[in-house]
Amino acid sequence: MPSPKVLVTGGAGFIGSHTVDLLLEKGYRVRILDNLQPRVHPRGKPSYMPKEAEFIQGDVVNQDDLSRALRGVDYVFHLAAYQDYMPDFSTFIHTNTESAALLFELIVSNRERYPVQKITFASSQAVCGEGRYLCPTCAGGINPPTVHEQLAALHSSTFHLLSSAIHIPAPRPLEQLKRGDWEIHCPDCGGVMQPVLIDEDTVSPGTAYGISKYAIELLADRLGRRYGIPTVCMRYTYVQGPRNSFYNAYSGIARRFALRLLHGLPPIIYEDGQQLRDYVNVCDVARANLLVLEDDRANFEVFNVGGGRAVTVLEFARIMLDAFDSDLEPLIPGEFRLGDTRHTVSDISKLRVLGWEPTIPVEQSVVEYIAWIRKQRGTKEYLEEAERVMREQGVIQRIDG
């Protein structure tokens, strides 16, 4: 019996390539469908792509490409996506959501040709928007546990007692951000609210990207159940590690800080740097992907995949400065980015029940990323590029006055 064949869309990318490596290591046969999107791979096919994986260069929204890639496949990881800060809203829906629908369309049209037994979708913490908050005043003046305390004692009784005062806020209004008022305010009393760990029931996407991912979750659940195709949706948080493309704006905090430090410049911090984030290493993510593929308890479920630790953006900058052995100080110029969230830390207890645990701390992810980016050519030409484009498009703005 040949080993099962797995299609990984977006397999040339960051999470996809690490997932491909692990699948091959575990004896699966792998096919990759990736269009080598120029904003992610301006230099073409990356050298890390393994020869043992079959590679189809094609588009996930092109019916011919997807049907060729799907033929004879047992499992699918649908990781290809358009992700950016750009205001090209329709592209998120077109690439991300339409491709997920097309996957079902093809499989349902001919189950013999497309004998897919499970699809795992890349979703995102972006589905949860600003996440969950609790208003201490409306909760009767009780001081709620901090996110750090919540992580240490998940679902403690104190935590449950306060859940009636929990809000899922809308994105912060532009006028508020222009005033440099970064925190989330209570819709009832206007007081500053405190972040609560984000569970899988939290849904409030605030961007076209987040909406495209939530639509995928709905398709995965409804069409998957209707046609008996098990699905799993993985809400990754901020994934870190080597191969995270440093060309596009989306590739985030490690790229922004590392590119500047590589060229002797201090990291620039948006807002005040106190935003809490939850970073997870790409190898831990790849292990989570394999786990849900092989465990039927994951079928038709949504899972948070995060690092289990809350780190501020300023702390992340310090971790990076230490790793560079730099004595530069981060700059906080009073800028912010439209679409950013304030505090987003995921509750990963649901995935833990399946036996998964994040194992690689942020410090190590940063060291691995720096070692990788040091080996890349032509980093200088991309140093300001993403920032310049975001400024031109009005994504990066400055506080008034």
Ligand SMILES: NC(=O)c1ccc[n+]([C@@H]2O[C@H](COP(=O)([O-])OP(=O)(O)OC[C@H]3O[C@@H](n4cnc5c(N)ncnc54)[C@H](O)[C@@H]3O)[C@@H](O)[C@H]2O)c1
């Ligand atoms: N990296 C993160 O922190 C993070 C967080 C949450 C969710 N995700 C999701 O995880 C998945 C993988 O993300 P990543 O960080 O590895 O991104 P990535 O950009 O490194 O990889 C995505 C890959 O998809 C390919 N691709 C894009 N559009 C395509 C198309 N139309 N047809 C075929 N291939 C196409 C790209 O060429 C790229 O190789 C995405 O769905 C993303 O939305 C990532």
